Amino acid sequence: MNTAHTPITVSNLTRTYAGSKKKRAFTAVDGLSFHVTEGEVYGLLGTNGAGKTSTLEVIEGLAPATSGSVSVLGMDPTKDRANVRPHTGTMLQSGGLPTQLTVAETIRMWAGTCSRPMPTEQALDAVDLTHRAKVKVGSLSGGEQRRLDLACALVGQPSILFLDEPTTGLDPESRRRVWKLLENLKTQGVTMILTTHYLEEAERLCDRIGIMHRGEIVLEGSLRDIVSTEASVIRFGIQEGSDAAGASTAPQPPALAGAQVTRSGSTYEVRTDHLQEHSLAILQWAQSERLALRDFSATPASLETVFMRVAGEQN
Numbered sequence: 001m002n003t004a005h006t007p008i009t010v011s012n013l014t015r016t017y018a019g020s021k022k023k024r025a026f027t028a029v030d031g032l033s034f035h036v037t038e039g040e041v042y043g044l045l046g047t048n049g050a051g052k053t054s055t056l057e058v059i060e061g062l063a064p065a066t067s068g069s070v071s072v073l074g075m076d077p078t079k080d081r082a083n084v085r086p087h088t089g090t091m092l093q094s095g096g097l098p099t100q101l102t103v104a105e106t107i108r109m110w111a112g113t114c115s116r117p118m119p120t121e122q123a124l125d126a127v128d129l130t131h132r133a134k135v136k137v138g139s140l141s142g143g144e145q146r147r148l149d150l151a152c153a154l155v156g157q158p159s160i161l162f163l164d165e166p167t168t169g170l171d172p173e174s175r176r177r178v179w180k181l182l183e184n185l186k187t188q189g190v191t192m193i194l195t196t197h198y199l200e201e202a203e204r205l206c207d208r209i210g211i212m213h214r215g216e217i218v219l220e221g222s223l224r225d226i227v228s229t230e231a232s233v234i235r236f237g238i239q240e241g242s243d244a245a246g247a248s249t250a251p252q253p254p255a256l257a258g259a260q261v262t263r264s265g266s267t268y269e270v271r272t273d274h275l276q277e278h279s280l281a282i283l284q285w286a287q288s289e290r291l292a293l294r295d296f297s298a299t300p301a302s303l304e305t306v307f308m309r310v311a312g313e314q315n
């Protein structure tokens, strides 16, 4: 694969945590393969413990693979760490920056570890922290601390960013602020891998998504690809007292081409790829049959419905 166009390749990666006398060895990443193309934002999603951080740590060069391989810009991120690091920025799940330093001092300290850092003022400006430059890290709000973590990841002007749950614990306003900053980096062509539990974050930022479960990617693709694996759902019941509710045989809904209709008592579920057309057909049918519907709902397929299905299927 061309490393200029595909800066990150993960091939058959396995990561096993060693066991001890009391604990069995545990394979957290199990034969994982994916790639990220230049300028792409790739999202790793998954339930708690799916193996997202364990994967990212190997790609970041913070932990070795047990087997398989990872290539970042054509290099092994663990063995060639010194050569890979100038091109990458990392935002760990919890920043853990010293609380006694000021914001500007912290960025300067990080800049000192980079081969071609941007000026501190530029890093502060990039994450909207110019007005907080002289404030001690320990006095920052959670959202400001996360933006400082991002500034430290950015200060070396990396072409690749690793973001482990960049907005976990932030209020909705702070989260949106970080999203705007990341969108801005995306327009500058920075390649990113991010892990997140916020599906809206993945929908908004990611070009492609890999849904992980128990160390494997069980579904991968663009948002559109992923959502197209799931049918939309129409649910409704027939109201008691309706003309047909007391009938000895259950009312038969109209023919809905390609849909899967199931009934439990007087409640119906229709799984369909034609939500609007089939919703309309059901409402017209109820009208003409003089049936009163209760709890009618029409839910389009979404990343959330796919995620819930995938997580449920795998358990």
Ligand SMILES: Nc1ncnc2c1ncn2[C@@H]1O[C@H](COP(=O)(O)OP(=O)(O)OP(=O)(O)O)[C@@H](O)[C@H]1O
Pocket: 017, 026, 028, 046, 047, 048, 049, 050, 051, 052, 053, 054, 055
């Ligand atoms: N140092 C370790 N030793 C043993 N097992 C570990 C270690 N670190 C993580 N694990 C286990 O590996 C599995 C994957 O953990 P990991 O943190 O990679 O998952 P995750 O998808 O990032 O989860 P979360 O969304 O909760 O952050 C979990 O079952 C976890 O308990």
